[in-house]
Each structure stands twice: as structure tokens, then as C-alpha cells.
Amino acid sequence: MQALLVVNPKATTTSERGRDVLVRALSTEVDLTVRYTRRRGHAVALAREAAEQGIDLVVALGGDGTVNETVNGLMTAAPPTVDPAQPPAARLPALAVVPGGSTNVFARALGLPKGWAEGTSMILEGLRLGRYRTIGLGLADDRYFTFCAGFGLDAEVIRRVEGARRRGRVSTPGLYMRSILNRYFLASDRRHPAMTLERPGEEDVTELATAIIQNTAPWTYLGDRPVNPNPDASFDLGLDVLALGRLRVPTTALTMAQFITRDAGPHGKHVLRLHDLAEFTLVSERPQAFQLDGDYLGEREKVRFTAVTDALRVIC
Structure with missing residues (x-):
């Protein structure tokens, strides 16, 4: 079996010595x-x-950003002498992920251990046994994502966190919580929701302030604690959406608490939750921050989301 190991040398939880051990294994x-x-x-x-x-086989060593780039490279490739009518999972190389970032949401959603050494052992066992699973992906316009997308407040938070990390700050739950409070009170237009969710054959949902899209659960982690706006999201189904209306302080605080404490996910009059969607579009009256898999991608006024079934084979 021929394999490529794609290494992000800046992966936060690995060292040169550790990478050498991984290569030999x-x-x-x-x-x-x-x-x-x-x-x-x-x-x-x-x-x-x-x-x-x-x-x-392509193996990605790095965090969720490295994994996202690797997946997008695979999904936009044209492999030689392969029937293009086959689903992507049948015609593309398999994917393996060695967790090397600070959060590693995708790897952990697959059931891989947090540490790169333990993750490598599990991948080696999967290779020996021929063990893999086929997963679906999300597609936002022309870019694929593995576990989540955000339009609005959560993307604003990621923009602020990325800026802090470029200035040398360490990514911690505390940094994320401070960024949430900063963006909520200073950046979001909480009283004038500008988004509309459009679905084929369904009535539009208007006056939405922010939206989280999931391809699996959890959405992310705060340390070891999973954060679950859409706990029924799955690699085996379509996309799940949680959107909020006006971001009033009491209701927003309750919803944030429910992300962590309520197994069934947030609920309330201000909460819109949709499960297993094949496609939908988010449109905004003004530009909104946009992120995929925890990577800030700028501002958009419109994004079309599509669920891609049978997308990749993943060693796990």
C-alpha cells in the first residue's frame, strides 16, 4: 500500500522526535x-x-485545519483510471488522521484518542485489520468541511481567537470564553437579526442572528467537555442546523449553558433546530463572519450548504 503522510510542522502537540517515531511506525x-x-x-x-x-492512503498529521485542507485536496482530485460515476469514497484514497492540534474535533469525533501516539497505534491497528468507516461531509459553496461551519457569532469568536494566537496567545477554554463575551457585546448586532434560512420546498425562516451547522457531534470541545448544540448530528446523515433569533442576554446565556449541560440540545422560542438536511442556503442582509472546521474564512452575505454522502473512507 502506498501512502502519503502530510505533516504540519507547526502542529502544537507534536515534536520532531515524535514525528520521527510516527514515520518509522x-x-x-x-x-x-x-x-x-x-x-x-x-x-x-x-x-x-x-x-x-x-x-x-493519505495520512494527515496536524489539527483540524490541516485535516480540512487534506480533505479538500482529496475531494477535488481526479484520480487516474477510476469510474467517475462511483461515489467519492470508492474512488479516492482512504484518509487517516493523527491528532496533532490543540482541539482535534474531527479525530475525536471518529473515536480516536486525544494523543498522537495513541492515535497512531489505533490507525496502525486499523490498517492491519482493514478497519475503516465511510463518512459524509458538508459542502459550503465550493469548500468541504468535516465537522462544523458557522455563520455569524461563532465565526466572529474564531476570528478573534485566531488573531490572539498570531500574537502568541495559547488556545485555551478561557481564551474562547473571553472571546465569546467580547464578540457578543461588541461585535454582534444582537437586536437586528439579518439572516434568512432558505430550503427547497419550505417556507423561509427569517430574522436569524447566527447559525451553527454540524456534520457530526459534538460541535467542539472546551477542554475535555463536549459542546453539543446539535447532539443528533452524524457523519452518516445530512447536516444539522442550530440558529438563534435576537441575541437577548438572558436567552443567549441559557442557550450557551444548554450547549454543555443538556443532552438533548438547546431549546426555546428563540432557537431553531433542523436535523438531517440535504441542502439549504443562508442569506444575510449584511456581511457575516464565516468559518469552516474552526478556520475563519472572511465575511459572506450568502452561503449554500449541501450534504455529501459516501464522501470518504477513514481509517479508525
Whole structure:
């Protein structure tokens, strides 16, 4: 089996020595090539090139951003001598993920351990046993995502956190909580919701202030605590949405608490929850912050979301 290991050398929880151990371990099971990312977006090009060369397996070592880029490279590739009528999972290389970031939501949603060493052991066992699962992905306009997207407040929070990390701050639950409070009170237009959710054959839902889209659960983690706006979201189904109307202080505080404490997810008159959607569009009267898989992508006024079934085979 030929495999490519895509390594983010800035992955926060690995070292050069650890990466060497990983390479030696993987090399006992596959014919391994190692490539290091040099810039943002590089993993997209590396994964796409590998798929188009007929590689059997692509392994991503890094956080959720590295995984997202790798997935987008695979999903936009045109592998040689493969029937294009087959679903992507049948014609693309398999994917394996070695958790190397600070949160690793995608890897943990697959049931992989938090640490890269334990995750590597599980992947090696999966390779020996031929153990994998087929998952669906989300598609936002022309970019794929593995576990979540956000339009509005949560993307504003990620924008602020990314700025803090560029200034040398460490990503911690405390940093996220402070960023939530800052963006809620200073950045969001809480009293004038500008979003509309459109679905084929359904009445539009208007006056929404922010939206979270999930392809699996949980949405994210605060340390070891899962955060679950849409606990029924699954890699095996369509997309789930949680959207909020006017962001009044009491109701927003209650909803945030329910993210963590309520197994069935948030509820209330101001909460819109939709399950297992094949497609929908979010439109805003003014630009909104936008994120995919925890990566801030700028501002948008309109995003079309689609569920992509049978997208990838993942070793786990």
C-alpha cells in the first residue's frame, strides 16, 4: 500500500522526535512518502497531487485545519483510471488522521484518542485489520468541511481567537470564553437579526442572528467537555442546523449553558433546530463572519450548504 503522510510542522502537540517515531511506525505497514506543509493551503495541493498519482492512503498529521485542507485536496482530485460515476469514497484514497492540534474535533469525533501516539497505534491497528468507516461531509459553496461551519457569532469568536494566537496567545477554554463575551457585546448586532434560512420546498425562516451547522457531534470541545448544540448530528446523515433569533442576554446565556449541560440540545422560542438536511442556503442582509472546521474564512452575505454522502473512507 502506498501512502502519503502530510505533516504540519507547526502542529502544537507534536515534536520532531515524535514525528520521527510516527514515520518509522507507519513505514512498517505502508510504503510511505512524507511531505511537510510550508504555507496555508499547501496540504490541499499535496493531497490532491497524491490522489491523482494513485496513492492508496493519505495520512494527515496536524489539527483540524490541516485535516480540512487534506480533505479538500482529496475531494477535488481526479484520480487516474477510476469510474467517475462511483461515489467519492470508492474512488479516492482512504484518509487517516493523527491528532496533532490543540482541539482535534474531527479525530475525536471518529473515536480516536486525544494523543498522537495513541492515535497512531489505533490507525496502525486499523490498517492491519482493514478497519475503516465511510463518512459524509458538508459542502459550503465550493469548500468541504468535516465537522462544523458557522455563520455569524461563532465565526466572529474564531476570528478573534485566531488573531490572539498570531500574537502568541495559547488556545485555551478561557481564551474562547473571553472571546465569546467580547464578540457578543461588541461585535454582534444582537437586536437586528439579518439572516434568512432558505430550503427547497419550505417556507423561509427569517430574522436569524447566527447559525451553527454540524456534520457530526459534538460541535467542539472546551477542554475535555463536549459542546453539543446539535447532539443528533452524524457523519452518516445530512447536516444539522442550530440558529438563534435576537441575541437577548438572558436567552443567549441559557442557550450557551444548554450547549454543555443538556443532552438533548438547546431549546426555546428563540432557537431553531433542523436535523438531517440535504441542502439549504443562508442569506444575510449584511456581511457575516464565516468559518469552516474552526478556520475563519472572511465575511459572506450568502452561503449554500449541501450534504455529501459516501464522501470518504477513514481509517479508525
